[in-house]
Amino acid sequence: MAATLFHGRSDSLPSRPHPLMSQLDDHICRLRASEATSASSTSISHKLDVLQDLHECVDKLLLLPLTQQGLAQENNRKCVDELLDGSLRLLDVCNSTKDALLQTKEYCLELQSTIRRRQGGENGLAIEVRKYLTSRKMANKAIKKALTNLKGLENKCSFSCIDTGNEIATLVNLLREVQAITLCVLKSFLTFISGPKAQSKPSHWSLVSKLVLHKRIASEEGETQENEFVMADAALEFLVGCKTECKYDNYMLMDNVKSHLKNLEVCIQDLEEGTQSLFRRMVKTRVSLLNILN
Structure with a gap:
């Protein structure tokens, strides 16, 4: 573990483990342990x-x-x-995430506004709903491309560890693990x-069962771990x-839509703040690496 690193005396690093190494080790262990947890907005925010x-x-x-x-x-x-190259690629991935969140939020807010004002009547609302669903398809297409591009970065990060018996090599291995x-x-x-991975267009009853299951889980557990993006879709x-007939005037249908859109809005707001903060922190780390070479 990182806490046991840097025991030997060196001209380049302290002879005793630095307290920061223990902190790094703790954070990495927490993240590795959380890999097995189910994906939810709460877990991702954490x-x-x-x-x-x-x-x-x-x-x-x-x-x-x-x-x-x-x-x-x-x-x-x-x-x-190599670490600088990896940091740049990670920043690109983080940017793709920010773009996907921003695009979905904009259409979500516009749709909520249209529902409140009933602007354009039923036809106007139907147009906004379809705009939102189209935007989600575009965002998912961009995400699919980003995930495909990640394969190269995964190979970069999975290089075998350097084993030269010195503390700098240990540090580099640790920084690779962070990436x-x-x-x-x-x-x-x-x-x-x-x-979930794109499947054939869902049937009427598959959508009904998904929404009913969501309500049942929420009532049984007190809170839902469902994906807010999926439920709104x-x-x-x-x-x-x-x-x-008159589905846009059906109270139960519209109440269900408004509820899921509101949940999605809150979810995006929380994730957006976390993503922005992480991006700023990653930029700062990259600057520190660049300064080392200058």
């Missing part, structure tokens, strides 16, 4: 918080003069370059936003596919 703490520890470690001296050595520049766990969380995040798909 992982984003832990990731911020993890990258804060990394940044503090990179600011240590002895760490900078060790990584700045000519024979370690290639490792630092790997960050990638894992962001990948899970993107998958959560897009929902299902409610709107059900609405546009419903054959009931």
